[in-house]
Amino acid sequence: MGLWVPSSEEMLAKAEAAILRCIPKTTYSIRDVMIELPSKGFRLFGRSSAQNTHQYNIRTISFDQQSQEQDQHSKESSKDEDTKRRWSSLPLVMIHGFGSGLGLWVLNYETLAATAPVHALDLLGFANSSRNYNFSKDSQTCVDEYVESLEQWRKAMSLDKFVLVGHSFGAYLSYFYMLKHPTRVQHLVLADPWGLTLKTEEAASRFKVHWALSPLVYLVTKFNPLAILRVSGRLAPSLIPKLRTDILSKFNSVYDHTTDSTIADYIYHCNVQRPSGEAAFHNICSPLPWPREGMIQRVDQVPEDSRITMLLGSESWMWRYKDVAYRLQKQLHLKGVECQLSVLPASSHHVYADEPDLFNSLISQVMEHEVKRMMTSSSDNSTTVVSSSSRSLTPSSSTSAVTAEKQQHKQNNII
Template sequence: MRLLNKLFFFVASPCIKILSKVYCAVVFTVLSWVSPNWLSWNKYSESMLRSLEKRILSIVKTPHKGFFVDIGPVVGPADKIWTISLNTESPKTPLVLLHGLGAGVALWCLNLDAFAATRPVYAIDLLGFGRSSRPKFSLHSQKAEQQFVQSVEEWRKELKLKEFILVGHSMGGFLAASYAISHPDQVKHLVLADPWGFPEQTGEFKEIPLWIKTITYIMKPFNPLAGIRVAGPLGPWFINRIRPDISKKYAVALDDHNLITEYIYQCNCQYPSGEGAFHSMMSDFGWAKNPMVRRIDRLREDVPITLLYGSRSWIDHSASDIIKDKRMNSFIKIHVVTGAGHHVYADKPEAFNQIILDACSLTNSNVNSNLAIESAPRDHAETDEPESDSKQ
């Protein structure tokens, strides 16, 4: 039976590719007939995105401010990165937060107070996401990656930050590791939260049904979040239908359960700049064309790593063993947060915050590269559940 499945998939693959391209062309042609102005179909509003971000961040008690940082012609002619900062008067090493695919600064709302209680905190909308500029990235995977890295470095220079603790979630973890390899002098501690793009792509999906493989092939020409834009004004409803758990993660802190889905919609119904770059960097959704495990040994030995995963995340955790093997003379601490999925910072914010604060404490105590590797026990064991501008 498996042999027949493989044979069918081998024969059907070329046809599926052709049909997917035709389907893509038809969909966007129809959309152009329905709405000559693409943005009028996708109800993006800069003022709405600003308002939603402000309402979500209103739960953050620490005074904070938001501002654009002009980084110059990194990708486009005049790129700007939207930034929020907290407790910038503290003399301690700053903490810099890089979000994942399709996210933005407001999604750190459950974490910012805990972090800012001890040190300066900066969270940015990565170039091509959220409120930052939306330039056209290179279609070459390694070039697009380096454009992201250079945008973070130019941002650092503009803010005159000498060094910082760098936290990246998912795609942000992949970019954080790439940045640390290129600019080790600036990274005092690298924290990777359920990072995307680290392991090599597996050769075969042994247990995945044929129909799922077929759908994956059909969707391959699209950017990952194209469905949100195709849905147009129904985008927030579409997000709620495919990921009803997203709003629930913030339900305790936010009275209006629609704020998060509306925010995600406004972040992603714009021109898919950073999303397009992600598409260039990925080899199928779950893997990178240039996996980080191939080059993590290029990271300077004295840069400590804290690696954390959600126990129920779809991200492949196997890269942690490879990282340990390739960095035997470096400090690495690994956490698995029980009950958390991929969005560990929102699924289990208290556990996540404590792990980050512990990493900061290690940085304060000048942890050196010769410390033993540690695999931390699972944090905060709990019953697993299904994952389905300024304030002063």
């Protein structure tokens, strides 16, 4: 991008390849999936010109379960083989959060891909996906554009139904995707979701920042959130290891951040390219860190036959809004929607990396329950009823309540 910002699309692609090299010999492919979206025409005498379509790429990593099954082929009963086929027929789709990319799921791919096809993507405007889409400055239109890009990606991937996992901002977009395309989402997993509620006086009172950081927070609310990285120029690559050890240390099992810059390099190159996705996120906020429209404000539009799991980090900055998550769960239950809320102990906002084994186990449980549901519904014509045992994930809601009580006074954390 020039002398001031030492980055380029090629360097970002290399950073992605570097972060994925820790994945063992699991069969996967990574490619650009092309989608078509309307080009926004110019206005002529108060009317928009005819809209044409333009192609954009969505960076996608896919794990080929069929190849894995052939490699591990052998002595299983016909019942087990039938279960495996059904499990394999239900894909898992993973959507990253703000300022991230598909590379940060590296602690999760191996386990999750062992039992089902896994697809993860870079959101439009982030990481290695196209950054030349001009998102609307209207908040709801911007969300709709993201939802449409996800739907076009689904069509290009020839997916029917799938379990959808979204983290943070990705969880927010996944929620709105489910509202628009409920028949495509077999189960929605919201991993420490951002955007539970819009800004209220009560919510704002919980968002307390150290006085020394107030000027920085002010600037972030006025400009694109990560503009500081681009403004810092050649200093930025050295700032990430110093300022974000909280994230880098989570990946020490594969890349020791004290001696290896793989994670820091990936985060840096993901966030100093053209900030189209970042600008879209800024448009959706009112102001940071709240959305113009919260998830709980749209709970009335959640279909009654939806199934939702929320995974919250007990030490996340989002934890201060845990009551909103529990209220959302209660409102969904009143609608008849199955909604499980579990708290991951000793986990921050990045629940997928803090306790990857626990996170992977919970996602695998969701997958297993949905496969059993599919098997039951195909074996008879009666409505499938999930047993009480299958509705309980570990850690349980009772554990969540205990954790909530212990963490009740930890609401003054700095982001």
